[in-house]
Amino acid sequence: MKTWKVGTRRSMLALTQTGWVIEQLQQLAPEARFETSEIVTKGDKILDVTLAKVGGKGLFVKEIEQSLLDQQTDFAVHSMKDMPAELPEGLMIGAVPRRVDPRDVLLSKEGKGLDELPENAVVGTSSLRRAAQLLNYRPDLKIESIRGNIDTRIRKMNEGNYDAIILAAAGLERVKWNGTITQFLPVEISVPAVGQGALAIECRTDDAETRALLAKLDHLPTRLAVTAERAFLNRLQGGCQVPIGGYATIDEASGEQAPRITLTGLIADPDGTQIFTHTETGVDPEALGRKVAEHLLAGGAGEVLAKVLEEN
Numbered sequence: 552m553k554t555w556k557v558g559t560r561r562s563m564l565a566l567t568q569t570g571w572v573i574e575q576l577q578q579l580a581p582e583a584r585f586e587t588s589e590i591v592t593k594g595d596k597i598l599d600v601t602l603a604k605v606g607g608k609g610l611f612v613k614e615i616e617q618s619l620l621d622q623q624t625d626f627a628v629h630s631m632k633d634m635p636a637e638l639p640e641g642l643m644i645g646a647v648p649r650r651v652d653p654r655d656v657l658l659s660k661e662g663k664g665l666d667e668l669p670e671n672a673v674v675g676t677s678s679l680r681r682a683a684q685l686l687n688y689r690p691d692l693k694i695e696s697i698r699g700n701i702d703t704r705i706r707k708m709n710e711g712n713y714d715a716i717i718l719a720a721a722g723l724e725r726v727k728w729n730g731t732i733t734q735f736l737p738v739e740i741s742v743p744a745v746g747q748g749a750l751a752i753e754c755r756t757d758d759a760e761t762r763a764l765l766a767k768l769d770h771l772p773t774r775l776a777v778t779a780e781r782a783f784l785n786r787l788q789g790g791c792q793v794p795i796g797g798y799a800t801i802d803e804a805s806g807e808q809a810p811r812i813t814l815t816g817l818i819a820d821p822d823g824t825q826i827f828t829h830t831e832t833g834v835d836p837e838a839l840g841r842k843v844a845e846h847l848l849a850g851g852a853g854e855v856l857a858k859v860l861e862e863n
């Protein structure tokens with residue numbers, strides 16, 4: 552039986568999620584063998600600058616995609632959130648496993664939730680999307696950039712530089728972090744990033760054997776939701792330089808083949824003074840994503856986007 556070579560980043564989160572994917576595939580295909588190939592990406596090397604300033608999305612996936620194209624690896628496991636809206640020619644997302652909790656969470660040093668944090672409290676996040684939504688809700692907060700993997704960020708908070716930090720629930724859940732989450736931020740306060748909580752398993756379009764293997768792990772409701780979110784992002788041509796959020800849910804009671812999808816899109820001014828959101832329901836994920844984007848663009852968010860892009 553074939554041995555599949557699996558590309559992954561080297562962070563604890565990446566290795567954990569890749570291990571999980573291999574475990575799942577092993578159960579679905581007991582004869583298959585897997586070998587992981589750890590790849591250091593540009594995003595892993597640049598730890599001192601805001602990612603937005605050095606090219607944003609794609610930094611965590613480019614080298615891994617090259618190894619797929621060069622046939623050094625057969626498939627790769629990524630956080631969906633790190634995937635650019637468009638994939639290189641010849642590659643595809645072969646599976647989207649079931650999503651875990653998509654929400655952002657607040658961790659605070661003294662266990663105080665967002666409403667209880669003292670005036671002018673310092674919150675660590677390097678995400679423009681998170682910063683804009685926090686500031687919109689609590690304009691007094693001071694947002695400070697923070698980088699590094701989950702452990703590093705939590706350590707930096709505890710060492711005293713920040714009163715609180717914002718992370719994705721999904722990352723903490725996947726690494727089985729055993730600390731206390733202070734608050735799960737409702738999606739009404741913090742619309743998650745496109746793809747947050749989901750994984751993308753990427754492979755070559757012409758590799759039928761790998762596609763057949765990966766298809767076993769695909770979760771249709773998650774795929775539909777993420778497809779809508781990514782169509783939204785794609786229509787906006789947005790990287791993570793712009794505060795964009797997108798979150799879709801599936802009404803599973805509404806039909807096996809073409810369930811109803813509800814998508815909320817968000818575009819914000821980085822300082823949080825202007826927030827544009829729109830929610831719409833449809834059955835075609837691509838059409839829905841475009842529609843929500845176009846509604847926001849027509850309603851004034853286009854000017855905010857243009858301004859943010861100009862400044863960067």
Ligand SMILES: NCc1[nH]cc(CCC(=O)O)c1CC(=O)O
Pocket residue numbers: 630631632633717718719720721722746747748749
């Ligand atoms: N920005 C980095 C990143 N990419 C994926 C996750 C984990 C959550 C996920 O899979 O959505 C994280 C960490 C975070 O945002 O806290």
